[in-house]
Amino acid sequence: MSTVAVLILALTLDAVMGEPKWLWDRAPHPAVLMGRAVGWLDRTMNSQGGGIMAGAGALAILMTGAYAMGWGLDLLGPVVEIIVVAILVAQRSLVQHVAAVADGLRVSLGDGRRAVSMIVSRDTAQMDQSGVARSSIESAAENMSDGVVAPVFWFLVGGLPALLVYKVVNTADSMIAYRTPKYEYFGKATAYADDILNFIPARITCALIAVPAGVFNWRDIARDARQHRSPNAGWPEAAMAHAIGVALAGPRSYDGKMQEFAWVGGAGARDIGPVQIDAAIRQLWLAWGMMVGLVIVLGLF
Structure with a gap:
């Protein structure tokens, strides 16, 4: 079965099934296992404030292990490939988490704050309604890139090995790539690697969000994207900002x-x-649909 066929089936499976709670209540999610691996290397190699070389070594171990696991899973055939890709491409889960914030806000501000605290790392206790909505929309745009488009991109580039390498780097970035005394140097290699791996997907996501909305003011989007502290997250966020006003x-x-x-x-x-928030969710599905269409076109050629 071709890479494109596997991907289309996996995307469809994820869109229909999402995250099966009954399964992850009984078994650890792959992202959880990756997080445990990152945590173990952090405790082992950064207990005394490891430097840049220690962090680079930890990253190399993670990437090598992820590549080897992807290569081994590849040997098990297309059914396993489809299931693994469906698990690691999180479109439906993303939409559900963002929709929960809108549903919460319709009940009360407190419910909205509790829902958004599940998807952002900033302080939520004092947020007003606009702050809650803004945080969820930002998360929607950024995670469309990190959680959907980038995994699809890297699977097309290098199959399961490349997809798992991307996911473990992205997981490590969320855990150790902080500008704090403990991680300023240890997490530097991971931060750079995540920036590199997300450079193209972030800009693809920008187009996937903007084009279905009829937004083509690329200079304005680029200007706004560069206002963001992240070299990548600003692109999908700027596109979403312009798409829904x-x-x-x-x-x-x-x-x-x-x-x-x-x-x-x-x-x-x-x-x-x-x-x-509802408008942002519509843009997520429009972007997803455009991405699937482009993958199908790619398969035809």
Whole structure:
């Protein structure tokens, strides 16, 4: 079975089934296993404040192990490939988590805060409705890139080995790539690797969000994307901001400290709520549909 055929079936399976809770209540999710591996290397190689070389060594171990596992799973045939790709491409799960925030806000601000705290790392206890909605929309756009488009891209490039390498780097980035005394140097190689692996997918995601919405003001999107502190996350966020007419990013609090970040799509609406989250979800599915269509076209050629 061709790579494209495997991918189409996997994307369809994920869109229909999502994350089977009954399964992950009984067995650890692959992302959890990756996280445990990252945590073990962190405790082992960074217990005394490991430097850049220790961090690079840990990253090399993770990438080598992920590649070997992907290669071994590849040998088990297309059915296993389809299942693994469906598990690691998280479109339906992403939509469900974002939709839960909109549903929560329709009940109460407290319910919205609790729902958004499940998908963002910033402080949520004092967020107003707009802050909750903005956070969920940002997460939707960024995770469309990290959780859907990038895994698809790397699977097309190098099959399961490349997909698992990407996922383990992305998992490590979320755990150790922080500018703190403990991780400033240990996580540097991981941060650079994640930036490199997401460079093309982030910009593809930008187009997948913008084009179905009829948004083609690329200069404005590029200008807003460069306002973001991340070299990649700003692109899908800027596209989403322009697609649904909202302002994203801006000031937010981490660990009790308010930080002043630039606005992305600053001309958009700032007083937003569940209606705008619903609009973002529609854009996620439109982007997904366009991506599937492009994969089918790729398969025809």
